[in-house]
Amino acid sequence: MSQPIIDSRSISKNYGSFRALTDISLTIRKGEFIALVGPSGCGKTSFLKILAGFEQASSGELFIEDREMSDVPAAARPTRMVFQKLALFPHKTVEENISFPLRIAKVPAAERAERVRGMMDLMHLRHEYLTHYPAQLSGGEQQRVALARALVSRPGVLLLDEPMSALDAKLKKSLQAELKKLHRELGTSFVLVTHDLEEAMMLADRICVMVGGRIVQLGVPLDIYRRPANRFVAGFIGETNFLPVSVASTADGLSVRPLRGDQTAALLGADRVSPEAHGDAGLLLIRPEDGEILSGAPSPGMWTIAGTVDEKFTKGSSTQYRIRTEALDVPFVLESSGFDTAHIPVGAPVSVGFHPAKSYLLGDRP
Amino acid sequence: MRVLDRSWQDRGVLLNSLPLLTLLTLFFIGPILLTLLLTFQEMRSYQLQWVWSLRVWSEVFSKYSYWVVIGRTVSMAFLSTFLCILIAYPAAYALATRLKNYASHIQILIIFSFLTDAVLKTFGWVLVLDRNGIGNWLLQHLGLGDEALNFLFTPRATLLGVVYNLSVYPLFTIYLSLKRIDRDLILAAYDAGASKWQTFREVTLPLSRPGLYAGAVLVFVLTLGTFLESKVLGGGKSPLAPELIRQTFETRVNWPLGAALTVVLVAIATIVLAVAVRLVQRTRQEQAAKGAEA
Structure with a gap:
């Protein structure tokens, strides 16, 4: 687990005068599931193509399994790619598709047949599909065949280029679960490119958030969620409340106080402050589930905001409230799993409470 | 497929295809039937006699010299098809890959030369190939003898002219086929460890087959009907079937015989076409994926 399989050292990529990647340094460990996440055009797919060998880096070094890759063509790399549009060979049967890498590697026919059938079982594909053409299969089945073709030669690294973006939500969920299971069973390193941070959080061991061709944050999913590098990353997943605060340094740490309203100042621990937060103003990041609608007195250290319920969505396991407050220009989003608050109607005045010491301070620049 | 099953009972389908059907009957099926009819008649002292006999057919099948000409024509067609594909495929491949950025400019140039009258271009070759022509002058100055x-004025010159005039057809059909191949399929083959040659053989070539077959059929059928090149460049010493047919009609004024030779030529073309359609259909079925995937 600790051994690196991919080591990217300040890789940059230019397309003419356009700089697609800037100084990407990233180490991926053996057996790790890493997700490259970012909005479209952030360079995540370019980086994946460089890993696969379809594109060459303009500068920087890439090591895969301790070998320098600049002179190694895609065909000779220990990586296999699952393409966004799958790229199954339309003129070959499922069996021919899956066994293609083995045939190229001159694996004997008997072993080939055995391994193809093994992959079919692993992917829960019925053996009668072996003689079918890809067009005769459903989207989810084609997906599995593509995965089988990529994994049949037991690659060190599996590269996945948004392979699930074209599937409907339900199929996506079940394939995501299978992908995670597959990763655990095979011990292959997975590199997943996706624009869906939620998908990345579900699947990956570590997430690499990219914006504008640079790595903005690299960390475990919970870190990305709880301690995002900046406002953009914070807003990239789920819904988030940003409370403008004034910041003052004290002997005990940073002390924050909301810009509007009269709350007592709260002290933030060093782990609650983003490295990029400085100056005397900032934004306090409060996730929807961190707030609660108070029915009694606030607990010690809590900040309270008064407001009225603007909108209410019942989600089954929880209820989401959008509360218009004086302290914020946009409604405060609050998610409550308690049944006792479920009866609060739209338009009702409420008091929202949260612990500032448990939130996270970001710089006030976007 | 369901449409095919019930097409003859469906009035709508029949009605819709009526204009095409009329056109085909009037200008294609009708003339062919008339030609076929003509083969069962006889010529007596330059007059067409409406008698029903198999004399012409027995002459066609008994005279060796006709079959030499037909055989020469068919082998010429195979040879020119082979050479045209050999020239057109790499050119189309380059146009679809390496020269992609200049493709539209090159296409315009090709279309210009294609639209230039074939008679002019064919006579142009006389100037090049003549004993005292440009070709020899150039080779002499290059010290090549x-x-x-x-x-x-040999069959080889005919072949040159045919290949020159016809290779543009497969160039475009193959180019269009190659253009349709998803670039990711090529990358997927590389990714799976395939070399450039393996990728070509396993992915590019099979997927470009429809264009390949279409181009080959065009060249084959057009060569069977070639007339100009053999007349201008071939020198008339070893005529091809169309020249033989022309002579039979015009010089010998034997219409039934000319018609019979025409029918033989059309039959050969039809058989080749049928085989090609079969091959294309088979690859089509395999490739139905393209549409379903997108």
């Missing part, structure tokens, strides 16, 4: 080009 005197009169190295000495095959004007």
